[in-house]
Amino acid sequence: MRQFENGLVPSLRFPGFVGEWKGKSIGTIAELTSSKRVYLSDYVEKGIPFYRGKEITELRQDIEPTEILYISEEAYYGYKESFGVPQLDDILMTAVGTLGNVLRIKNESPFYFKDGNLIWFRKISESSRFLEILLELKKKDIEKTSIGSTQRALTMVELRKLVFKFPFIEEQEKIGTFLSVVDDKLNLLRKKKSLLEQYKKAMMQKIFSQEVRFKDGGKDFGEWEEKTLGEIGKSFIGLTYSPDDVVESNGTLVLRSSNIQDGVLSFKDNVFVTMEISEKNFVKENDILICARNGSRDLIGKSALIKKENEGAAFGAFMTIYRSEFNDFLFHLFKSPIFLKQVNEHLGATINQITTKSLNGFVFPFPTKKEQTKIAQFLTALDDKIAHVSTQIEKMETWKKGLLADMFV
Structure with missing residues (x-):
């Protein structure tokens, strides 16, 4: 970050972009609101997904939620007609318990969400992708606005007052597109690690239950x-x-x-x-x-x-x-x-x-010592693969962190 006489600019920029970034309050670049109250009696076995903070936190990590609640299609379309529902490129932020986790809506699959637990950023006048990155980067500043003693909570009133620096929209979109590619690569590595871990877990279950056995030069090993x-x-x-x-x-x-x-x-x-x-x-x-x-x-x-x-x-x-x-x-x-x-x-x-x-x-x-050795070598090789992917993730996360420090003010 470089300090100029009339403002701040990042130390790392894409070619062709000049000028200082302008301070803007969140309340001037987005409408902050929440959902309408959904009651316990409104839940159904199957229908439209109803997300709480837990599911939003999972979805932002590309984890498929497993404990989803549902509301009826009739209720969903009633809310959509009367009050609106989250749209493509809107942003949701966890506001109670776990604070400041953000999810940008990336597709048009219908869902609704819990009031009070989440804050809804809509009618965003800046680049939604840029704002998502900025909110993640400024998470500590966001957490400082929380209220409460036993359980901290974010409020729309305080969030609207926060002032962050924004470049022109073209530069925002350039930054957002570039960092989206970085995140896609990170997510691929995380999924690779998750699949390896799932495979290892399944193989351990089969090996130690003796459903899968190793061979001794084509012959069976002895009984365990x-x-x-x-x-x-x-x-x-x-x-x-x-x-x-x-x-x-x-x-x-x-x-x-x-x-x-x-x-x-x-x-x-x-x-x-x-x-x-x-x-x-x-x-x-x-x-x-x-x-x-x-x-x-x-x-x-x-x-x-x-x-x-x-x-x-x-x-x-x-x-x-x-x-x-x-x-x-x-x-x-x-x-x-x-x-x-x-x-x-x-x-x-x-x-x-x-x-x-x-x-x-x-x-x-x-098992016999020889079969033990084969089992240990097989599972250790899987551990090594998982560790290698973990190292790749850590290196890429460190590289991304450095980029964010240089690309934002």
Whole structure:
């Protein structure tokens, strides 16, 4: 962004566009309104989709909503005739709970939406695509206008007052078209990742239920044999430390549940300690780190495989390390429904934890070591493909973020 004597212009522009961007209030470039009240008694089993904030948030991410409510066609066309309904290039914004998520209407498929939960931008005099991008970019400014103490909410009154910078319409359309191409490529990558994840989930279900079996040079492997985790490996409880032991850096990294993200280790939320640590509280390559105790029941059982570069880290008291020679296979088994089923069966009634005794008592059917290796190699290859697409998405999102910073004021 460059400051000129008479205004602001972005540091990155398409050729042929000059001049400063003009400040305009939202209330002068769009009409802000909402829908008419739809009551519980108006819902029907099938008809016209009725969207709430949840569905709008999903649709903006190209996720097909699965829990859709419906109103009758008669009710929909009644609202359309009397009050109007969202049209192509109108914008909806979530206004309660999750604030500021925006969805531009990209087709003419009929739907209606919940009053109060969503704010409707219509009769937009600027480029709708440009406004959609601008509203996403200025989300923090939008959130600052919210009211309420327990549950924040956006109001049309305050939104109308917001002033943002706009170039001439031709430049808006150029920017919108270019960024639409970027978003299309991002969405293709996200869909690719989602399809890979769905395929892996389906294959895990089939593999661990033995519906799909691998071959040994064209021959069948032997029957799977039931064993407990305690028979084939050992569990270790994590390190207990106090707030006085925690330092900002230059200490020993302690792995906790927040370090496990989507089955891999993440280092965005780290804790370091300076204290004497027993050898058993350090992780080793191929250990499986498991969240065994936590305030959130949903986190119990999530796990990650320790790699060579992670050695030297300790693990916290809410975590358990499982160690055996079969961990390449078990790492994938621990992400399957049959593992999570046993986790849920052994959770305490009031305390969210899996005890070491319970974990060691988990029973699973085990294939031969050779078939384990084939299963682990197959599922690891899928993980690598998913990780590669995730990296592509992250790089493209970072690139887009840089573009937005340079293309807007």
